[in-house]
Amino acid sequence: MNRTDFPKGFFWGTATASYQIEGADLADGKGPSIWTTFSHTPGKIHRNETGDIACDHYHRYKQDVSLMANLGVNAYRFSISWPRLFPRGRGERNQKGFDFYARLIDLLLENGIEPFITLYHWDLPDALQNSIGGWESRDIAAYFGDYADAVFRSYGDKVRNWITLNEPFCSSHVSYLFGEHAPGFNDLTKSFLVAHNLLRANGEAVKRFRDAIEDGKIGLANVSQWVEPVSDSSEDARAAELVNQFFNDWFYTTPLHGEYPNDLSKILIDLGVMPDIHPGDMELISEPIDFWGINYYTRLIAKSDPKSEFGYTIVPGDLERTEMGWEIYPDGLQKFLERAYRKYGEKPLFVTENGMADKDIPEEGKIHDIRRERYLRDHFEASLKAMNAGVDLRGYFVWSLMDNFEWSHGYSKRFGIIYTDYENKQERIPKDSYYWYADFLKGE
Ligand code: IFM
DSSP, X not given: OOGGGSOTTOEEEEEOOHHHHOOOTTGGGOOOBHHHHHHTSTTSSGGGOOSSSTTOHHHHHHHHHHHHHHHTOSEEEEXXXXXXXXXXXXXXXXXXXXXXXXXXXXXXXXXXXXXXXXXXXXXXXXXXXXXXXXXXXXXXXXXXXXXXXHHHXXXXXXXXXXXXXXXXXXXXXXXXXXXXXXXXXXXXXXXXXXXXXXXXHHHHHHHHHHHHOSSOEEEEEEEEEEEEESSSSXXXXXXXXXXHIIIIIHHHHHHHHSSOOHHHHHHHHHHTOXXXXXXXXXXXXXXXXXXXXXEEEEEEEEEEOTTSTTSEEEEOOOSOBOTTSOBOOHHHHHHHHHHHHHHTTSOOEEEEEOOOOBOOOOBTTBOOOHHHHHHHHHHHHHHHHHHHTTOOEEEEEEEOSBOOOOGGGTTSOBOOSEEEETTTTTEEEEOHHHHHHHHHHHOO
C-alpha cells in the first residue's frame, strides 16, 4: 500500500484539540472553561495535572505548523476554544483570541495545509456552566449557534471544512454519567438530557452555517465503536444491538432520521429518564449535515446481562492493547466504515481521529514507536479496503500531532507522532512514526 493507492484529493492530516494543546489557558483575555475548573479540582485528573500550559501551542504554533509542513500533510484538524473567543460564552468578544486563530489559519494555508475546524471539543465556557447549567440548559443550543455564527463569519472565507461537535457521546455520557470528564456527574437523566441538547446544538450550528457560508461543508465527529456480540446467541445479538444504539446510533441515526433508536428509547422511557422532546426539536436535530467524522480506536464486545440497567455488559477481548488498555483492531475500522456508509445515509466519511497511546520512552533523543507505525499502517490499509468496497472516504487524520493533555489521564498517555518533552519546555521531538508517515506521504 502506498499513497497513490488513495485518490488524488484525499486529505491526509493530523488532529488536535484546543484544551489539549494550547495552554495559555487564561492568557490574552481568554476565559476559563469547564476543563479549567475541573482540572483544578483536586482528585479529578491524574497527578492533578491541568491544561494551563499543555503543549504551549498558543505560543509555539509557528513551529507546529512547520512540523506539519515538513511532515507533508495537506490537512490539519484543530478545535477552537469557545472561551478564547467569548470569555463569558456570549456577549463580549476577545479580539486577541480571534486574531490567534486567524494567524494560525493563514499560516496553514500558506503551507498548503487545509484547515478542518471543530467548533466544540469539550471546553465549554465556565461562565455558561455557572450561569445556565451548561449543556443541561435548553438555551445552550441558541448560544452555541451564536458562537458558531461568529466563527463562520470570521473565518468562513478561508476555511471550507467544519465540524460542529467532537464526540457528543463523551460530552454527555463520559461527562455526566461516568463522571470522568468535566463537569463530572454520575446521573443518567442528566446525561441523556445533555445528549439531547448537544444534538439540538449540532442542528442549530448547521442551520447557522447554511445562512452564513455558501461554499463549505459541515459534519459531526462521533466516537465510533465496532461492536461484536460475544457469541452467536440471539441474546448476545440483542446486547450488541443495544450497545450500538447507545454508543453509535444515538449520535448517528438520530441526526439522520430525526428519531431516537427504538429499543434503547423504550428502555429509557421505562426507566423514566428519556429527555423531554419539545415540538420542533427533532426537525432541528435532523438538519442535514454534509459528512460524518469517524473517530475510531477500538472494538467493544457485547454480552447479554439481564440484570444490568440496559440489558448488556461489555466483556474484555484478547487482542494486543494500547497504553489506554484499548484492543488494537484495524479490521474494526474497515467494518465500521462499511457499516457507517451503509447505515448512516451514504454520506462522505472522514476518519477524523485514529491513533494509539504507547509508552514512548526516548532513547538517546529518539523515540522508536514501532507499535504506532504498525498501528497506523494497518489502519491506513483498513481504510483503503473500505474504499475498495465502495465507501466514500475522503480523508484520514492521525490522532494526534503531538503528545498532549489526555483529559482525566493528564499527561500520562502519549498519543502523538511528535513527542512533547514536558520536562524540557515542551520541546517537540518527532518520533519514528512521524518519519514513517512522512515517507508514506512522499511515496509515489
Ligand atoms: O484525546 C482524545 C480526544 O480528545 C477525543 N477522542 C479520543 C482521544 C483519545 O482518547
